[in-house]
Amino acid sequence: MGRSKPRPIMVLIVGLTGAGKTTFTRLASGRKDLKVGDGIDPCTQDPVAVRFDLDGRPVVLIDTPGFDDISRTDVEILEDIAKWLVKQGFSKRQPLDGMILLYPILFDFDSSLEKRRTRILQKILGKNAYRRVVVATTMWGSLINEKEVEQDIDMRWKQQGGVWDEFRQGNALLTKHFNTEASAQRILRAVIKASDEAERAKVLIQEELGRKNIRFAETSLGEELECFLQQDITVIHNLLLNHRDERPPEEYRTSNKLKERKEWYRWDAERQELTKNLELRQKQLKRLNSFFFLKFKLLRFWSKLFS
Template sequence: MLLNFDSDMSNHHSRRESSRNVQLANSKPEQDSRIMIAMVGVTGAGKTTFASLASGTREPMAIEFMLDSRQIVLIDTPGFDDDMRSDLVILEDIAKWMAKKGYLKNHLLDGLIFLHPVMLNRVGGSERNRTRLLQAILGKDAYSRVIIATTFWGSIKSEEEINRWLDGRKSVGGVWHEMIQHGAKVMKHSNDAMSAHNIIGEIIKITDENGKLEPLLRKELKNHKGRVIKTSAGKELERQVMKDIVSLDRKLEEHEKDRPPDSDGRDKDLEVREKYKIWHRDKQMMEDRLQRRKKQLKKLGSLVIRIKTFLASIFG
């Protein structure tokens, strides 16, 4: 879901009693003094839970609160593997989010929390694609602002297996290796307020030492007049879509070679008819996906974030 940055933040004042340790801000200081942190991750990784624990509220999207005299803004972003929305739609939403008036009008991000559930499955192609897309959105200069926060530790009994799982992602060739090599940190989120505050505190420390962050996608959208296909993220998504198109074309060719006899008449064997039915269903599924990917490629090529709105969001 695209963030509603223009909503009335005064609603937060009514929730000041919700936490002893964290109070919502009564007034907004100068925007440049706020610590702005984007939360990304797969759907169900625990972004909303993290925000609720950190702030002491149940507000699901953009939350402002005070932590150790610093005003924090936690911003939820679209889930990277939402089954209902393609990666193209998610990238479009993120690009529009960066161009939108509101929180980012005169303010840059301070860091990014990449929440990822602890899982014992092998790294799949979809996870690598999501991570590569995230890297292209941020750029290498921003990796030092990334905290990879692992979640759902309580659901796993063997910490030894978890450590092996983490080592695989950190090692050379691992899905997180490049980000970690350029400064990203992996931290355990224990699903409590103290853990969430420690992670936020790490980003505050980095900002105090190095200043603010401008993601690569934001810079490139300015330089290429809003054309998403010209950005590193757009090129990465184009690569992924093209790879999928080539793969589907090849699979359809192989599938056609295994075509069973047609089964139009009633005199045909029931087993033959069922075999053809399954073959045809599988073919239709691949053709449908191929057409969707081709449409996504076409849309990606023509996708332009409205440059007038984008420049206004940067320069006021």
């Protein structure tokens, strides 16, 4: 009887827009036909799975939408990723083995979006899974003074209480990606090696959803998302109040002077945009608090994640 075919190595790739996720996938897989832009569909924002063999082992790289998407909240993105993985069958008998976080060094490392995304990932994984995470910095070929940036990255990695502090303490790996096939495959091999050596430990979200009668909003991840949404609602509400105080005179709406009419419609367009953003966050907060209907599917998915 022949040997059974090894199960695929499942690796999730996350990163901000422009971090180079699709390029990384093309390089790691050797798929030169995979064009940049062939990854995340801008309409559906569904994850995309690319299958190939590395060192004789089947590998699946899963490219995901970034948490910095200004058109959707983190709740929507998380739900879409979970639903897609369940639909594709990755939650049944094919656990995820690791995660690659791509960080472009030319982007602002202190941005609130980056901190928010990193905190969300930490709430999903829990400390036991950090050893199977690789933080790969990108865009090194665009630098003039590489040494200075290296020192800055190293300082940020070692900074207590910083963006990457929990990952570092949990034995995640920080490395450079040089935008070559050899570099991408080296990083992927590091994830595979870490997965092969790691203990079969549950991740945080799995442990929490396994408790009887707990709602998604009561998990560490749910509470984190609720906190972010509440913060957004407060900020936007205050902006609306300040914006209301700057309202132009009513007669500007139908004024014969173009400058005055432009001032009114500019103010009104800003008001409508702020109102739209406020209503979106309020809708997502309500949705988060009634997120119980997805618990079973989420449990099936997260019960296999890094397990």
